[in-house]
Amino acid sequence: MRAMQPYETLDAVPAPLLDIRDLRVSFDTPHGLVKAVGGVSWSLSPGETLGIIGESGSGKSVGLEAIMGLIKSPPGHVSGQVLFDGRDVLTMAERDRRQLRGEKIAMIFQDAMSALNPSLTVGTQIAEVYRLRRKCSQAEAERKAIELMDRVKIPSAKTRVGCYPHEFSGGMCQRVMIATALALNPQILIADEPTTALDVTVQRQIMTLLAELQREDGMALVLITHDLGLVAETVDRAMVMYAGRIVESGPVDALFETPTHPYTRGLIRSMPRLDGASGALHAIGGTPPAAGRMPRGCAFHPRCEQRVDRCLTERPNLRMVAKGQAAACHLAEETRHD
Amino acid sequence: MTDTPVFEVRDIRKDYVLGKPGLFGGKLRSLAAVRDVSFTLRRGETVGLVGESGCGKSSLARTVLRLNEPTGGEVRYHGRNILDLPKAEMQKLRRHIQVVFQDPYSSLDPRFTVRRILSEPWQVFPDIVPPARREARVAELLTLVGLNPSDADRYPHQFSGGQRQRIGIARALALEPEVIVCDEAVSALDVSVQAQVVNLLKDLQDKLGLAYLFIAHDLSVVRHISDRVIVMYLGQVVEEGPTDAVFRTPRHPYTVALLSAVPVPDPKQKDRDVIVLEGEVPNPIMPPSGCPFHPRCAHARDLCRQTPPPVREVGDARVRCHFAGELEPAADLRHLAGPSEPGDRA
Numbered sequence: 193m194r195a196m197q198p199y200e201t202l203d204a205v206p207a208p209l210l211d212i213r214d215l216r217v218s219f220d221t222p223h224g225l226v227k228a229v230g231g232v233s234w235s236l237s238p239g240e241t242l243g244i245i246g247e248s249g250s251g252k253s254v255g256l257e258a259i260m261g262l263i264k265s266p267p268g269h270v271s272g273q274v275l276f277d278g279r280d281v282l283t284m285a286e287r288d289r290r291q292l293r294g295e296k297i298a299m300i301f302q303d304a305m306s307a308l309n310p311s312l313t314v315g316t317q318i319a320e321v322y323r324l325r326r327k328c329s330q331a332e333a334e335r336k337a338i339e340l341m342d343r344v345k346i347p348s349a350k351t352r353v354g355c356y357p358h359e360f361s362g363g364m365c366q367r368v369m370i371a372t373a374l375a376l377n378p379q380i381l382i383a384d385e386p387t388t389a390l391d392v393t394v395q396r397q398i399m400t401l402l403a404e405l406q407r408e409d410g411m412a413l414v415l416i417t418h419d420l421g422l423v424a425e426t427v428d429r430a431m432v433m434y435a436g437r438i439v440e441s442g443p444v445d446a447l448f449e450t451p452t453h454p455y456t457r458g459l460i461r462s463m464p465r466l467d468g469a470s471g472a473l474h475a476i477g478g479t480p481p482a483a484g485r486m487p488r489g490c491a492f493h494p495r496c497e498q499r500v501d502r503c504l505t506e507r508p509n510l511r512m513v514a515k516g517q518a519a520a521c522h523l524a525e526e527t528r529h530d
Numbered sequence: 531m532t533d534t535p536v537f538e539v540r541d542i543r544k545d546y547v548l549g550k551p552g553l554f555g556g557k558l559r560s561l562a563a564v565r566d567v568s569f570t571l572r573r574g575e576t577v578g579l580v581g582e583s584g585c586g587k588s589s590l591a592r593t594v595l596r597l598n599e600p601t602g603g604e605v606r607y608h609g610r611n612i613l614d615l616p617k618a619e620m621q622k623l624r625r626h627i628q629v630v631f632q633d634p635y636s637s638l639d640p641r642f643t644v645r646r647i648l649s650e651p652w653q654v655f656p657d658i659v660p661p662a663r664r665e666a667r668v669a670e671l672l673t674l675v676g677l678n679p680s681d682a683d684r685y686p687h688q689f690s691g692g693q694r695q696r697i698g699i700a701r702a703l704a705l706e707p708e709v710i711v712c713d714e715a716v717s718a719l720d721v722s723v724q725a726q727v728v729n730l731l732k733d734l735q736d737k738l739g740l741a742y743l744f745i746a747h748d749l750s751v752v753r754h755i756s757d758r759v760i761v762m763y764l765g766q767v768v769e770e771g772p773t774d775a776v777f778r779t780p781r782h783p784y785t786v787a788l789l790s791a792v793p794v795p796d797p798k799q800k801d802r803d804v805i806v807l808e809g810e811v812p813n814p815i816m817p818p819s820g821c822p823f824h825p826r827c828a829h830a831r832d833l834c835r836q837t838p839p840p841v842r843e844v845g846d847a848r849v850r851c852h853f854a855g856e857l858e859p860a861a862d863l864r865h866l867a868g869p870s871e872p873g874d875r876a
Binding site: 247248347361362363364391392393394395396397399400418419420421422423424425426444445448449458459460462463464465466467468472473474475476477479480482 | 582583691693720721723724725726729732747749750751753754755773774777778787788789791792793794795796797798799800804806807809810865866867
């Protein structure tokens, strides 16, 4: 079953690099099967920057882990298709999948400090994948590590290649992780909350660096974040996730100009503004549903101010509401321009 | 009441001594985590404290609460210096100055029911609520923070992050304090829930006349909740003033850089010129000569490298910069000025 037709028409123009079709992820738990991602479809073109917005538990990270083949089964169950250059990542042999990771798709995480091995030098870690895959000498690997450290602008790379992660600040550790990810020139970089643990000026340095690297290499970037400011400034297109599904997607200008799903609108209105024009914050009442306790109908209906009877029983599908913009709300058309 | 400050901090200083003296003495190295910080909190007022990791904001919070003993300065509660108080008296005074921490997951004891968490402070301060009234008071507190009285029998793990933070706030309120130090109190919460807790803090302030010292790294939240704001860098206050003044026309080059770096949730502004600060915050053990910000400052001149800047009054703000008020900001700051056009927000 293809639940989300609009997406395929939307992305038909350039052949997508990554094409996700009806991806579902669930987990066996002592309380029964719990759905984490409930049928999402999206695609990524070469060189594109895509944002995935969502709060804790929205399924934004789990979905990406599934794409990378990082979900253990059991207890995890993954279904759907993840096509990279036309080949399905989910059904390929683990060997091929490993080849794909690092070589074609690389990932960086929020907490660089703990993602790095404290007992290995940063140089060793940066070049490890390169050394194993390209079967090069230690000396060659070190040259590569220094080159990568230069690329991510770690000052005096030559002398610091032998440092350990604890000798680096949080921002520098994130640069080390980016260097590690870049070692094999991936076509896609997935960044899961890459700057959430960093200070605002360091965040700015890292985002500027990512944008530069992307310009130089033409690499596609998937930015997973809860920060609407980062999304607005960084990406071309974004998807908003809620309770394991995409509730809205579209070009970033349209999302902020005419947010269509009430959850997207709520998120934008609940952010305090730096220009002081906020007044009382328009908080969204209630809390996101716990996994395993999904409401019937639209998952957002218990928190929605505009719900009608239909929302309680019938789940809205994601559908096009404007050029390139799709929303999963029964009332999308009526409430769009208020 | 409104004119006498509830809480007053004067030239507070906290040095940490590093290591032990060697056999032959030798010079002790020390780290000045907080250097001569002063501020005043009045009833119903919020002072925001911003700065990046290592700027001393958490040290300052711990020091004014006397969780760490300051090296110098004064902390006055209703005019009385609490740093001179003997331990027993300090303990009594603690009920008036409470704290809400960042992590609602680790600051509540998982083995206790919410009722026990909220009534525990009354074991130490039995006079606040007589035993016969406690059951009812727990229900009142829960209602006050937007929870249900029936939640009293549940355990922390049965609540979401935002609800747990409400419990943390209720626990702080159990002792009927006048001052609450909010140390990154909303930083761990999701945006939609964060807004609820920020609104709750504001409501409680209106109802109870609480004074907040609000420490956060999120500048937009600080902008929203604070009456006055303090910007710290390397243990020092670099800029201080009414929130509107500091956020609309920041004068210290560090404040300008900080505000310029905040990502703005408006794609129309993404092409604005942003200051990307070079390098990192210097090692506080060996702070730079002169102005501690000079190695990263675009405006630095010889004077800045040699002489620590005095505090200068510019408009309503106090700025620690030799050239405060004379510099043109090196960034495009239109995102601070107000909505870029009417009807901008849905």
